[in-house]
Amino acid sequence: MDKSAFEERKVVINGSMHGSLKHDSAHKHVTGAADYIDDIPEPAGLLHGALGLSDRAHAEIAGIDLSAVKAYPDVVWVFTGADIPGVNDTSSNGMHDEPLLAEAKVVFHGQPIFAVIAESRDAARRAARLAKVDYRDLPHWSPRPISLPRQTRSAPGQPSAMSAVGVRRWSIRTWARLLPASR
């Protein structure tokens, strides 16, 4: 095979592939001109929200007293998971283990429990600190690292905030069996 034959086969890609392209918004990022949600001017009368967070890593919520939150000046509304119409769940993987606002149990420090809506950011933030949450602490430590191959390993005797997640690695042959026979 001579050299010209080789060169003829060289594929030339037209367009932006293979080029070092600048990020579309880079010039805005570096000048501070890129607007994020918090940078957009607020419409008049916009209400502000703040979240009430768990200060326990793992606990049952025995009771919540929100009266001081609701009574704080300029607070418009305080809501909990019970006020959510529909299913109180934001889990993206179908595990149904991630409520938008924790109700019976918190599983991490900083987990949102309630939300305050107020006429100012300051009022919402200050009010959110006034809840009295009655916790019953649960033991907390993480499950052992998950081992990838074959069987999942449980952590006997260790309570955990979430149940162990199993990840199974399949062989190529197993995949091949599951794929449609022809393309």
Added chain:
Amino acid sequence: MSDSIRFILNGEDITLSSLRPTETLLDFLRLQRRLTGTKEGCAEGDCGACTVLVGRLIDGGLYYESVNACIRFVGSLHATHVVTVEHLAAQNGTLHPVQQAMVDCHGSQCGFCTPGFIMSLYGLWLSTEKPSRAQIEKSLQGNLCRCTGYEPIVKAAEQVSQKRPSALFDPLEKTRADIIARLWAMQGGDTIEIAEGADRLIVPGSVAALAQVLADEPKATVVAGSTDVGLWVTKQMRRLNPVVFINHLTDLQRISVEDDGLSIGAGVTYSRAFAVIAEKIPAFANLINRIGGEQVRNMGTIGGNIANGSPIGDTPPPLIALGATVKLRSTAGTRSLPLEDFFIEYGKQDRHPGEFVEGIFVPYPASDAHFAVYKISKRRDEDISAACGAFHLSLDTAGNVQDIRIAFGGMAGTPKRARSVEAELIGKPWTEATVTAARDAFDSDYTPLSDWRASAEYRQLTAKNLLIRFYLETAGAPQELKRFATAEA
């Protein structure tokens, strides 16, 4: 008496006669001035998304330093020049070389942290002509990026230092003389007092005026760098009243190199103290490189680290081990006491009503003494110590321990000496057998707490092991472990 704070914001003169004492620079920029290029990330001086430059006059020169706008109070900005990311590009939109380099090197992805990176890199660009990799990394310690990755950002810093354009292009170099004149005109010996409802802020015109203010207001919160007090406001929503700002008092910012030690004013920042400490007490300087990020070191003061009284402040252990004294001042005069006696118990210091920390005196370690400081934290940079230990050892000619001072933070309610361990060691030969036998004496010196930084057991074991480490480092030929480039910065 004056009733307004005056400073320059980018090009504009600002005069504020109505101001809450705990109004942060970040809220002022974003909410009042609509300068939203400066971002709110963590609101605790950690992530650096809010980085701006603050220029101030020091001995007639104008110096710009990166700071965290989120924990900087507007009341502390009198006679300064605040520079935000919006000020860098030319009027016609031409990017500043620092900005262009970040674009060219693909230094942004989501872009949220980018303005803060730009300002840190710009601060470095202004101060350092050909920064080393270590200096670049040090300047970026206080900026967290979670999607771009640091490599392109460091590349941008390297690229921009290669082709340095003429000073005429730079917005701050162009205006330097003008800004100096304007800041000079704003300075003055008047005490500023601003009342906002029931809350007041006071900016004393001199150290003598500060003493008088605190005599009248012994319960006032004294604020120097606000690297801790800032969090009382942004994280704990505390109301402070009155607030007395002292960061502008140049008489508290003197460092004098004396024959037997360093005299450091209470208002000297970590950054300003760094060069002289690096020369005189290198082991201490390595610790300073690990306090906060560059922004925090540009604001925070050693005096504040002491006056604050925190059991996990990083400078008290080395200072106590070195035998530092603290100088307190009030209208009644001044007094000095050993730093270790200043800390009485958790939350309580030997500071009389109306007194303030005026400065510290740090004796040099003897040329044949061994001195080491170890900071144990989860992250190497920008973290609060789980424990911080300092060891200062003098041996006699026979190789016996003549004197040893060991001080730890994070092991008790105050920074505290390990007197039982010291007693076990003094007079004995400095050998592995001696230190191994002495290590259990830490159990009678300290009863540490468990918290989310470390368990009590971990802390206790760490203290014991650091004694062994100190022994090993002093035995045999001196060696220094340099694990990261920042150790050289």
